[in-house]
Amino acid sequence: MNKRLLILAFLFSAAATPAVAQGPVSITPKMPVAELFGGFSYARLNDSGTSTNTKGIVGSFAWNASLGCNSSRTPAITSRRTRRECHLYGNHYGARVFHRERNKWRASPFAEFLVGGSHVNNTVSGPGGLTYTDLAFSMKAGGGVDFNLSPHFAVRVFDADYYRTSLFSAHQNNIWLSTGFVIRLGGARPE
Numbered sequence: 065m066n067k068r069l070l071i072l073a074f075l076f077s078a079a080a081t082p083a084v085a086q087g088p089v090s091i092t093p094k095m096p097v098a099e100l101f102g103g104f105s106y107a108r109l110n111d112s113g114t115s116t117n118t119k120g121i122v123g124s125f126a127w128n129a130s131l132g133c134n135s136s137r138t139p140a141i142t143s144r145r146t147r148r149e150c151h152l153y154g155n156h157y158g159a160r161v162f163h164r165e166r167n168k169w170r171a172s173p174f175a176e177f178l179v180g181g182s183h184v185n186n187t188v189s190g191p192g193g194l195t196y197t198d199l200a201f202s203m204k205a206g207g208g209v210d211f212n213l214s215p216h217f218a219v220r221v222f223d224a225d226y227y228r229t230s231l232f233s234a235h236q237n238n239i240w241l242s243t244g245f246v247i248r249l250g251g252a253r254p255e
Contacts (some may be wrong), residue, residue: 095164096248099126101220103244105150105225111236118150122242126160149187156180156204158205172218175207182229210246218246 105122106136108115156178160197163173182202206225220243227240 068236091235097127099245099249100124100247101174103220103242105240105242107241108239109152109229109236110236110238111148111232116150119151119168120152120246134180149185149189151182151185152182154180154182154202156202162210170212171221172210172212173207175208176204176223176225178204178225184229184231198231200232202227204228204240205216206240216248218248220244220246 101122101124103122105120107118109118130231157180158176158178160174160176160178180202181199183197183199185197187193199205204225204227206221206223210223211221223240223242225240227237227238229236
């Protein structure tokens, strides 16, 4: 009888082994090696009580979530009698920290603090036209949310930043908004 119990115990343990192997599996997220972002941007630029709305394209490259640079170009802004063109370019570097935990919304919120320089070129044509250009220190602080389509593709739903510039020997407190697409290179993370 002990022999039958031993055989039965062996059969149950052998049958239960595949069930144990199929238990919950933990997926360890890996940081992407690099991220490319491209999209649309809107900036509300404030200077000495005058506000200018600009829009254009934005692109960034991030490596290991510790380096980010943003470049943008804004199209011309036109008024009634005179034509005003405002082009703003910027390169910013700094930290962007993501919360990459798996969730049911497939969202990855992030915060960022970037410093660098901005170059502005304002041209007013028409009678008495002028051109103003300057290069100065600038910084961005804010955050946003990425909606993950797959481990390597995402939609940046929004990126909102406080954008401080020091153009023309004065400080400007601006708002910068952007949205677009993200391509992640290397690494893998759960969806």
